Amino acid sequence: MSTQKYPPRIAQIESLDFEGHGVAHIDGKTIFIDGALPFETVEYSSYRKKPNFENAQAMAILKESFVRTTPRCPHFGVCGGCSMQHMEFTAQVAAKQRVLEENLKRIGNVNTETLLPAIYGPAWGYRNRARLSARYVAKKGTVLVGFHEKRSSFVADMSECHVLPPRISAQLPALRELVMQLSIRERMPQIELAAGDKVDVLVFRNMDAITDADEALFKAYADLWNVQIWLQPKGPDTAYPLYPLDAPALTYSLPEFGVVMPFKPTEFTQVNPHINRVMVERAMQLLDPQLGERIADMFCGLGNFTLPIAKSGAWVLGMEGSQQLVDRALENAQKNGLAEHTAFQVANLFEMTEHWLAKLGHFDKMLIDPPRDGAMELVKSIPEAGGPKRIVYVSCNPATLARDANVLVNVKGYTLKAAGVVNMFPHTAHVESMAWFEKES
DSSP: OOOOOSOOEEEEOOEEOTTSOEEEEETTEEEEEETOOTTOEEEEEEEEEOSSEEEEEEEEEEEOOTTBOOOSOTTBTTBSSOSOTTBOHHHHHHHHHHHHHHHHHHTSOOOOSEEOOOBOOOSSSOOOEEEEEEEEETTTTEEEEEOBBTTSSSBOOOSOOTTSOHHHHTTHHHHHHHHHHSTTGGGOOEEEEEEOSSOEEEEEOOSSOOOHHHHHHHHHHHHHHTOEEEEOSSSGGGOEEEEOTTOOOOEEEEGGGTEEEEOOTTSOOOSOHHHHHHHHHHHHHHHOOOTTOEEEEETOTTTTTHHHHHHTTOEEEEEESOHHHHHHHHHHHHHTTOGGGEEEEEOOGGGOOHHHHHHTOOOSEEEEOOOTTOOHHHHHHSOSSSSOSEEEEEESOHHHHHHHHHHHHHTSOOEEEEEEEEOOSTTSOOOEEEEEEEOOO
């Protein structure tokens, strides 16, 4: 379906925005152009017009940028999973670093003393977690399995995906055939991938019960592709293994710290295990936990940072809003022999207050790893005197990091010692980052 709604125009691209769109200014308006790169001249057509901005699609590249490259995936431009495959890989990382710097300066009104080298790793086959849509299309007489199309609820007609591990990408045609044969093919909207150290799990969202014939199909598929099949009849908590029941446990590892983390396929873990290992290592270098210190790990999840901190001999309190994740973190601490150095609590950190934080006692240091909404109430609750001397903030949204940095630096008196990006999602505009704040004694 064409997105063209207005006559084509020509623009000079000045920069990229935080979603990877080319940015131009014409007649006093900002134009965000999909598929355009800095220093290019493009012909574009707008598909949304507002008083101060327009959203547009590049229709032709009249003058190419030196950072433009040929996308590896044949579905690029239709599939909404990637937005930056047309940009050379190192240029993607540099663009994300600029997004972080601009957000810190513009939103946070802060500057970092040191810009950390970007963390990046494999450009392809990195995505060990993914949620694929499945849809039976009666008019075509087929099932589609993949990510959604750009700006659409339609499922992209995909036969391969280069950000998935090759062994998973190779299964996309077979997954289409499998769902097509199921009695509930119209009631199977999602397949979730969780790839671990020793097993690949596929979780099928079955909105109706499966038949004996369906079960036989699942078992044959699991044997052929060496995966474990799970079913999820309702919410994530209802997921259960179907076959094989003797498959290895789903785990990921942090070998630098001697930690192995079991997890369930519907629980949150980082999608990129290669980058996660480096990210945890850098966080530990910045936090520098010491024997005998009392450290808080806020938004601790299943203990991704908590357990490496505890390995140092420090005592760590992990706090998280999900009882299921707290239970898993406690189990992981016990399995890794770190129960004596850790404690975990369920808490809604978005409603933190100074009084509540004070009741937890003094912390020498703190690690904060919030979701996209950031940690505003938490950083507002940190006392100006007597708070942690060092904070390491791991962010998946540079805008909320910058907003929270403004409070830490300009209200609470911390210094932003260092910040840098973590390229967790190559070929997308998603920016992960890390910042180190220090309170001078």
